[in-house]
Amino acid sequence: MRDARGDIKRPIGLRLWLSGGWLTLLALAAIFAPLIAPQDPLAQDLFTSRLPPFWDAKAEAGYLLGSDSLGRDVLSRIVYGARLALIVALVAGTLTCLVGGTLGLIAGYYRGWPDRIISRFVDIWMAFPPVLFAILLIAVLGPGLISIIIAIVVIDWTRFARVIRAEAMSQGVMDYVASAQVAGRGRFGTMITEILPNVLPTMVALLTLEMGIAVIVEAILSFVNLSISTDSPTWGGMISEGRTSVHQAWWVLVFPLITLFLTVLSFSQLGEGLKDRFDPVLR
Amino acid sequence: MKPYLSIRNLCVTLKHGAPILRSVSLDVSAGQVHGLVGESGAGKSMIGKAVLGTLPRALHIRSGEIWLDGVDLLTLPLQERRKRIGATAALIPQDPLTALNPSRRIGPQITKRLVDILGWHKNAAEDRALDLLAEVHIPDPARVMRSYPHELSGGMRQRILIASAFAAEPKLIIADEPTTALDVTVQKQILRLIADMQARHGTALLFVTHDLGVVSKVCDTLSVLYAGKVVEDARMQRFFMRPVHPYSAALLAATPTYTNPTGSLKPVPATVIEDVETEVQQHDMRAGL
Numbered sequence: 001m002r003d004a005r006g007d008i009k010r011p012i013g014l015r016l017w018l019s020g021g022w023l024t025l026l027a028l029a030a031i032f033a034p035l036i037a038p039q040d041p042l043a044q045d046l047f048t049s050r051l052p053p054f055w056d057a058k059a060e061a062g063y064l065l066g067s068d069s070l071g072r073d074v075l076s077r078i079v080y081g082a083r084l085a086l087i088v089a090l091v092a093g094t095l096t097c098l099v100g101g102t103l104g105l106i107a108g109y110y111r112g113w114p115d116r117i118i119s120r121f122v123d124i125w126m127a128f129p130p131v132l133f134a135i136l137l138i139a140v141l142g143p144g145l146i147s148i149i150i151a152i153v154v155i156d157w158t159r160f161a162r163v164i165r166a167e168a169m170s171q172g173v174m175d176y177v178a179s180a181q182v183a184g185r186g187r188f189g190t191m192i193t194e195i196l197p198n199v200l201p202t203m204v205a206l207l208t209l210e211m212g213i214a215v216i217v218e219a220i221l222s223f224v225n226l227s228i229s230t231d232s233p234t235w236g237g238m239i240s241e242g243r244t245s246v247h248q249a250w251w252v253l254v255f256p257l258i259t260l261f262l263t264v265l266s267f268s269q270l271g272e273g274l275k276d277r278f279d280p281v282l283r
Numbered sequence: 284m285k286p287y288l289s290i291r292n293l294c295v296t297l298k299h300g301a302p303i304l305r306s307v308s309l310d311v312s313a314g315q316v317h318g319l320v321g322e323s324g325a326g327k328s329m330i331g332k333a334v335l336g337t338l339p340r341a342l343h344i345r346s347g348e349i350w351l352d353g354v355d356l357l358t359l360p361l362q363e364r365r366k367r368i369g370a371t372a373a374l375i376p377q378d379p380l381t382a383l384n385p386s387r388r389i390g391p392q393i394t395k396r397l398v399d400i401l402g403w404h405k406n407a408a409e410d411r412a413l414d415l416l417a418e419v420h421i422p423d424p425a426r427v428m429r430s431y432p433h434e435l436s437g438g439m440r441q442r443i444l445i446a447s448a449f450a451a452e453p454k455l456i457i458a459d460e461p462t463t464a465l466d467v468t469v470q471k472q473i474l475r476l477i478a479d480m481q482a483r484h485g486t487a488l489l490f491v492t493h494d495l496g497v498v499s500k501v502c503d504t505l506s507v508l509y510a511g512k513v514v515e516d517a518r519m520q521r522f523f524m525r526p527v528h529p530y531s532a533a534l535l536a537a538t539p540t541y542t543n544p545t546g547s548l549k550p551v552p553a554t555v556i557e558d559v560e561t562e563v564q565q566h567d568m569r570a571g572l
C-alpha cells in the first residue's frame with residue numbers, strides 16, 4: 001500500500017538556489033574580506049578619486065566598481081561592509097526570534113494571564129513608530145554595534161510574538177495536544193514537544209525575513225549616521241555618502257544599493273523556500 | 284456489578300452560565316460497551332472531554348461526580364487526575380486529522396504514550412507499537428512508523444489512533460464517533476476493528492455515535508442525549524423493543540432498516556422535539572439555571 005507520493009525528494013527550487021547562493025557568496029566575502037578585497041577599504045587617495053566602473057574607458061585596474069570621492073575602492077568597501085551587515089543580520093535576527101518567539105509561544109499556548117500581559121505589551125509597543133523608536137534608542141544608548149542590535153531586537157520582537165502567538169493558539173486546541181496532556185506530560189513538556197515543532201517552519205520564515213529587515217535597519221541607521229563609527233565601511237554609510245555625489249559618480253550610490261537590495265530579497269526568498277521544505281504538510 | 288466509569292449528575296456550563304451538560308448520569312461497566320447517541324451538538328463529545336479533563340477553556344464543570352475505578356476524579360488535583368486518567372483511560376477521537384501531530388512521525392507519537400504512561404524503555408515501546416499496528420491491520424508497520432500523518436489515508440490514521448488508544452492497555456476507552464470522518468466501507472472495517480480490539484482486550488468502551496444501527500450491533504447498554512440531558516438510559520434489547528422516551532422512539536423510527544430502507548426514513552416529528560425542549564427547560568428551571 002505505497003501511496004502515490006512515495007519517497008520522491010523534491011528538487012531544491014531555483015528560488016532557494018539563487019537566494020542561498022547570493023548569501024553564501026556574501027558570507028564568504030565577509031569572512032575572507034582581507035583576502036578578497038582588492039584595496040584597503042579605508043585608504044584615501046585623491047589621485048584615484050571618482051574612478052568609474054570597469055567598463056568605462058577611464059576606469060583603472062584594481063578599481064572594478066570604481067571609487068568614491070575620497071578615492072576609496074567601492075568593491076572593497078562593499079566587501080567589508082558585508083561583515084557588519086551579516087553580523088547584524090545573524091545576531092539581531094536570532095535574538096529577535098528568540099525573544100519574540102518565546103513570548104509568543106508562551107502567550108499562545110498558556111493563554112490566560114501570561115497572554116494578557118504579553119499581548120497588552122505588544123499592543124503598546126506597536127504603537128511606537130519603529131524608525132523613530134530606533135533613532136531614539138540609539139541616541140540614548142550611543143552609537144555602536146551593540147546598540148544597533150539592541151535597537152532591532154527591542155523594536156521587532158513584537159512581529160514574532162504576534163505571529164507565533166496566533167500559530168501556537170491554533171495548535172493548542174488540537175486534539176493531539178489534549179492527548180499528550182492526558183498521557184501525563186506537563187504543560188511545558190507538551191509545549192516543547194507538540195507545539196514548538198509546528199510553529200518552527202513559520203519561525204524560520206520570520207527569522208530570515210527579520211535578518212533582511214535587520215540589514216535594512218542597519219543601513220538606515222548608518223544613513224543617518226547613527227551606526228558604527230564612520231570609518232568602518234557600511235552599506236548604509238556608502239549610500240549616504242554616494243547620495244551627495246550622485247551626479248558626478250552614480251556608482252558610489254548604486255552598487256551598495258544593489259547589494260543591499262539583493263541581500264534583503266535573498267533573505268526573504270530563502271525564508272519562503274525553507275518554510276516549504278521544513279513544513280511536513282507542504283513538503 | 285459496580286460500573287468502571289460512573290458519571291453522576293454532571294453539570295457543565297459555559298463560563299457565563301449557559302448549560303452544555305444538564306445533570307448527566309451514565310455508567311459503563313468493566314468490559315462492556317455503552318453507547319451514547321444524540322444529535323449533533325447534544326454534548327456527546329463534551330462528556331468524553333469532561334471525563335478526560337480536556338474540556339475547552341470556555342467550559343467548566345459546575346457540579347457532579349466522575350467516578351473512575353472507584354475514585355471521584357473531580358476531587359483530585361489536576362495533575363494527579365491526569366496521571367490517573369492517562370494510566371487507565373484513552374480516547375479514540377472524532378477527527379483523525381487533528382488528533383495526530385502533523386509535524387511528528389507516527390512512531391514517536393505512539394511510543395511516547397508508552398514511555399509517558401508506563402515508563403517503558405524506548406526500544407520496548409517501539410516493538411509494542413509495531414505489534415499494535417499489525418494488530419489493527421496496517422500493512423508495512425515499520426514504514427508507517429516513519430511516516431508523517433499527512434502521508435497516510437484517513438482510514439489508516441484512524442487505525443493508528445485505535446492502536447495508540449489501546450497501546451497502554453487502558454481499562455476504559457472513549458470512542459468519539461470514530462467513523463464519522465470515513466466513508467461507509469472503511470467505517471465498517473473500523474467498527475469491526477474496534478469491536479474486536481474491545482473484546483480481545485476486555486476494555487470498557489464508551490461508544491459515542493449518532494448511528495443507532497451501529498449501536499444495535501456493538502453496544503450492551505446505551506444513553507440517549509438531547510440538548511445535554513440524558514432522556515433515556517437503557518439496556519439494548521429493552522431499548523429496541525420498547526423505548527420509553529418519545530424522543531428515543533422517534534429516533535428509532537427514523538432509523539433506516541435493511542428490510543425497509545426508504546419507508547422508514549421518517550424525520551423526528553416537530554412535536555416530539557418541542558416536547559423535549561420543554562422538558563429540558565423545565566429541568567433548567569428546577570436546577571435554577
Ligand SMILES: Nc1ncnc2c1ncn2[C@@H]1O[C@H](COP(=O)(O)OP(=O)(O)OP(=O)(O)O)[C@@H](O)[C@H]1O
Pocket residue numbers: 297303321322323324325326327328329330339340341342377460493
Ligand atoms: N469551545 C467551546 N466553546 C463554547 N461552546 C462550545 C465549545 N465546544 C463545544 N461547545 C458547545 O457544546 C455543545 C456540545 O458540543 P459537542 O461537541 O459535545 O457536541 P456533539 O454531541 O459531540 O456533536 P457532534 O455529533 O457534532 O460531534 C454544542 O452546543 C457546542 O456549541
Ligand SMILES: [Mg+2]
Pocket residue numbers: 327328329377459460
Ligand atoms: Mg462530537
